[in-house]
Amino acid sequence: METITPIRREHAKGKSIWAIARSLKVSRxxxxxxxxxxxxxxxxxRQHQPLPKLAAFQEELVRLITENERRPARDRLNYLGIFRWLQNRGFQGGYDAVRRHIKRFKLRQPLGGPVNAYVPLTFAPAxxxxxxxxxxxxxxDGVTTKVHHGHTE
Incomplete structure (x- = not known):
């Protein structure tokens, strides 16, 4: 809508297709x-994005993502690590397809969300x-000295 209306207005004023394309920065x-x-x-x-190269690895990729999220933060693979892991198993596609798939998966399946936590404000003795x-x-003994000490409450 943002593109069609200005094109029609400019054309109604008598501008050529080439001039409209240049002024609106779209192709002729x-x-x-x-x-x-x-x-x-x-x-x-297009309503459905086909995944010609990624389709064979989709189940394996989903399993890897869920396992990866359960690992400690220092042991997790980043997107490039996941891509290289897939490449070692025969994936021939591009990095961007894997990255987009992981992002869509995480949006659909939030693994970690808000957690209800209770922190007690009173404690039993000890x-x-x-x-x-x-x-x-x-x-x-008449000498000023700095003393370090620890104490509990």
Whole structure:
């Protein structure tokens, strides 16, 4: 809609297709297509993205993503690591396809979400304590000395 309306306005003023394309920074083919069609909004044809190379590895990739999320943060693979892992198993596709698939999967299946947590504000005796280090200046036998000590509450 943002593209078609200005194209039609400029064409109604008498501008050429080439001038419209240059001023709106779109291709001449796009301008011609919108002028010839009776549409008022652009339409995208493809509804389903085929995964010709990734389809054979989809189940394995989903399993790897879920296992990867359960690992400690330092042991997790990043997107490039997952891509290389797939390549070692025979994947011939590109990195971008793997990255997009992982992002879509994470959006559909949030693995970690908000967790209801309860932190008690009262504790039984000896259940919780606080230990602090401190330093004090004291006079010991007439000499000023710094003393480090620890105490619990």
């Amino acid at each position: 083919e796009t301008v011609t297509k919108y002028l010839r069609s009776g549409e008022t909004a652009p339409r995208y044809e 259940e919780a304590y606080q230990f602090d280090w401190a330093e004090e200046w004291i006079i010991l």
